[in-house]
Amino acid sequence: MIRPLTIDLEGQQVKVYRNLKHNGYWSVLYKVDGKERVVATLPDVHLQNVKLEVKEAGRQRVLRDRCKNVHAFAKGTFTSIPGQPLTAISYDPYTACHFFRKEDRRAVYSASQVRLVGNQAFATISDLL
Numbered sequence: 748m749i750r751p752l753t754i755d756l757e758g759q760q761v762k763v764y765r766n767l768k769h770n771g772y773w774s775v776l777y778k779v780d781g782k783e784r785v786v787a788t789l790p791d792v793h794l795q796n797v798k799l800e801v802k803e804a805g806r807q808r809v810l811r812d813r814c815k816n817v818h819a820f821a822k823g824t825f826t827s828i829p830g831q832p833l834t835a836i837s838y839d840p841y842t843a844c845h846f847f848r849k850e851d852r853r854a855v856y857s858a859s860q861v862r863l864v865g866n867q868a869f870a871t872i873s874d875l876l
Contacts (some may be wrong), residue, residue: 752787756825763821771865785818794823799846809840830860836868
């Protein structure tokens with residue numbers, strides 16, 4: 748189900764993953780009553796101070812079963828103010844255990860800004876680590 752944003756997440760810590768059922772959408776997880784819940788499914792998400800995380804057990808299930816599952820996340824501060832991230836980043840469980848820059852496949856673990864739009868992700872070049 749596609750869920751519009753109904754609560755104010757500005758400045759809040761969230762986890763975001765690519766929605767596997769709705770192509771081009773991102774699911775936003777936020778702690779509600781101490782438990783992470785999907786509070787929105789959006790086509791465009793902006794985050795600041797981002798850590799990119801891959802759960803290795805989930806990746807191994809993908810490799811073993813050849814079936815998609817949610818195991819890669821962008822964790823950061825939700826913002827409605829788009830930055831200027833220009834470097835395309837990606838994740839492919841079959842080729843790497845981490846997110847990477849599309850242009851040279853160098854690993855990316857964090858960035859000061861990330862924009863998730865459609866089926867693409869972009870990070871700020873100068874802040875890639």
